[in-house]
Amino acid sequence: MTLVLGGARSGKSRYAEGLIAALPGPWLYVATAQAWDDEMRERIAHHRDRRAAPWETVEAPRALGEAIRQAPAGRPVLVDCLTLWLTNVMLDEMADLPGEAEALLASCAAAAGPLVLVSNEVGFGIVPENALARRFRDEAGRLHQRLATIADRVVLVVAGLPMILKGDPA
Amino acid sequence: MTLVLGGARSGKSRYAEGLIAALPGPWLYVATAQAWDDEMRERIAHHRDRRAAPWETVEAPRALGEAIRQAPAGRPVLVDCLTLWLTNVMLDEMADLPGEAEALLASCAAAAGPLVLVSNEVGFGIVPENALARRFRDEAGRLHQRLATIADRVVLVVAGLPMILKGDPA
């Protein structure tokens, strides 16, 4: 399991796709994005255009742990991205964030095949004035710490270039 | 002296506490937080719950240089965190930021025992619209640069994992 962190437009998705594409296909792409406006639709299209077969796509705006658990055994899985999933769960008043997070961590720990998770590092700015943004930042940071503990490899991508935080440098 | 930088919820406090807790106690915890609202009270409690004896706590929302200077000789000292102290000083109209910063730097340079300083790296976002936030970001950045010059070790924590910026990697 690899956790790929990076800022906005850091090239983290491209880097993560490269990790999976270096393995024999078919590959499973777990998409967490929900297109709730034009800007989002454009971003999704931009990412989708970069992927050709042998990618299969599963949409999992929520219930991400379940989506990972249901991946065919041994299939390389790319989840892009955790911050959108976290946004979806936090914006859904019926959702149970602690429960969903536990399910995600359990699925990651139990994954038999290669699993790459992409997420935005969002904690390096000024404290946001918006309370929801502050809570989001806290939840994202806690989630990253917990995932980093169980990950074999953690990478921070800056300007398309990987910095290895955990695991084999090569 | 070690400077531990990290984003929000990056695990920087936990990492810094681990550095001190690896040394023989008792340890001195210099807390800079002021509980001015419920959110802050909760954060303080969250951090405090993680520390057991042999931690002694000194509150230093301001006059941080003096608090460090008055630590018993040779006692390992953890300061958590510089950004809250900087906030307190900047929000206090009577405070003399340049003077307080000089006192802090002098105390750090003169510290006889192990000293670990925790601070938020806040400069990696979009330029804030709020003028005070911009000034805060500038002051924090300048302070980090000056402390990094005199520190033996500088560490950036991301997702609980340390990246060594200065000093021995091991």
Next chain:
Amino acid sequence: MTLVLGGARSGKSRYAEGLIAALPGPWLYVATAQAWDDEMRERIAHHRDRRAAPWETVEAPRALGEAIRQAPAGRPVLVDCLTLWLTNVMLDEMADLPGEAEALLASCAAAAGPLVLVSNEVGFGIVPENALARRFRDEAGRLHQRLATIADRVVLVVAGLPMILKGDPA
């Protein structure tokens, strides 16, 4: 060609100037800043005060590719900084950002002498509420990725300390 990334007040300009100043002069400083308010005027003055002869300064708030292309052959060139240039181009309704970016990349790829480019890493915060800020963040991220591809060396500066992302560590 070296790309120097860093947060606000990270010491990236000082680090970049040190790279150029280690080479035989005269050196060319390509300034992209436009002083549209007092805060900006102060920042420009702060940077200018640090530079003595043998620095020559060329102002290039736009048309940055052209300014780099017109540098005397073999002259060490420092561009500080790309994010201000990007801001200027994005705020100018008549400007052609894709064209200007292509011209910049072409000039960088064709540069005969040492070239150091400074830019702000701005993608590590919460998604900005302002649409222009989001677009700026996206454009900056894309530009950094493209420049990093052609750069010999990419450095991230934190608290005045360089982390080598690409190129020889020493």
